Amino acid sequence: MNLRSVLTGERPSLHWRMLIFFMVFELFAAGRVFVEMRILADNTSMIVALHRFLWYTYVFLFFSMCYRRILHAPFEKLNLLALGGVILFIPPFYALLGGHEFRLNYLVSSDPFEIARELLTLHYGHEKNFLMFPELLTLLIGTIGISWYFSRSIPKTILNTVIAFYGAFLSAGLCWFSVDPKHDAVFRLESMFRPQQFYALQFLSLSLIVLAVLLLPEILRSLRDLLSLRGAVAVIAGIVFWYALFIGVVVPPYDRPFTGVDLVAVATPILFLSAAPLLLLSRAVPPAGKLFTGYYAALSLILLFAIHLMPLRF
Numbered sequence: 001m002n003l004r005s006v007l008t009g010e011r012p013s014l015h016w017r018m019l020i021f022f023m024v025f026e027l028f029a030a031g032r033v034f035v036e037m038r039i040l041a042d043n044t045s046m047i048v049a050l051h052r053f054l055w056y057t058y059v060f061l062f063f064s065m066c067y068r069r070i071l072h073a074p075f076e077k078l079n080l081l082a083l084g085g086v087i088l089f090i091p092p093f094y095a096l097l098g099g100h101e102f103r104l105n106y107l108v109s110s111d112p113f114e115i116a117r118e119l120l121t122l123h124y125g126h127e128k129n130f131l132m133f134p135e136l137l138t139l140l141i142g143t144i145g146i147s148w149y150f151s152r153s154i155p156k157t158i159l160n161t162v163i164a165f166y167g168a169f170l171s172a173g174l175c176w177f178s179v180d181p182k183h184d185a186v187f188r189l190e191s192m193f194r195p196q197q198f199y200a201l202q203f204l205s206l207s208l209i210v211l212a213v214l215l216l217p218e219i220l221r222s223l224r225d226l227l228s229l230r231g232a233v234a235v236i237a238g239i240v241f242w243y244a245l246f247i248g249v250v251v252p253p254y255d256r257p258f259t260g261v262d263l264v265a266v267a268t269p270i271l272f273l274s275a276a277p278l279l280l281l282s283r284a285v286p287p288a289g290k291l292f293t294g295y296y297a298a299l300s301l302i303l304l305f306a307i308h309l310m311p312l313r314f
Contacts, residue, residue, distance in 0.1 A: 015288035028085025238274025
């Protein structure tokens with residue numbers, strides 16, 4: 001999209017529509033974070049805000065990936081899913097209208113029967129997460145309807161609904177890993193990070209991975225010119241640089257030992273930051289793709305900087 005297209009009223013290209021609609025959803029996500037942290041609570045933690053923001057972003061990208069990879073939905077229609085971000089405001093409004101305390105949390109359990117119950121009831125009777133029931137019900141009905149719209153097939157509708165809805169529920173709603181000895185989860189890990197920091201890194205990494213699957217054909221076309229010895233050396237040098245900076249600057253103030261879990265937790269953001277300069281300089285990457293790359297590079301840097309600033313804060 002350029003000045004000429006704006007002045008003449010031309011429709012933006014597919015790449016620009018992807019970016020525009022993605023940023024529309026990001027505005028919805030930012031609004032939800034603001035409402036729950038500043039209106040329903042008094043929380044000014046940057047790490048908490050980033051964690052919640054990246055959580056919503058991951059869920060949106062996960063659904064988009066399922067619609068494209070399972071149902072082969074075209075981008076010109078898939079982009080409109082971003083407008084569904086309005087349902088993010090259902091739990092806060094439900095809390096305000098009913099006078100309920102807003103204290104949503106992950107499903108912290110390793111009991112398969114409890115997990116199955118919450119999956120089937122959509123948190124209807126959950127002590128804290130009952131506020132999510134109308135949002136989850138709306139999302140489930142919407143997933144069924146949109147899956148049918150794209151596929152016109154009952155088997156594909158069922159398949160996509162199960163994978164998209166319950167896959168997102170399990171991957172984002174269940175607490176799989178805990179770095180806090182007092183926090184229940186499916187797996188307990190030893191890490192220098194505090195829980196909110198670890199979760200933020202987890203969902204930044206998941207977002208980047210899901211995004212790569214979602215845009216795999218476009219990424220492969222853009223990377224053809226980058227798959228060279230010079231490009232590989234540049235990425236490896238970037239990885240060494242970012243890990244050295246992280247271990248030398250971020251790690252020392254922490255009062256917990258640095259572990260292999262921490263190396264893995266920052267691996268995806270560091271890999272992306274190492275490859276980002278090549279993507280930004282490549283002629284094969286369209287302008288919208290460069291802005292997308294810059295946006296995620298900025299998110300990665302902001303998160304790492306926030307972790308550096310708050311080593312001992314939850």
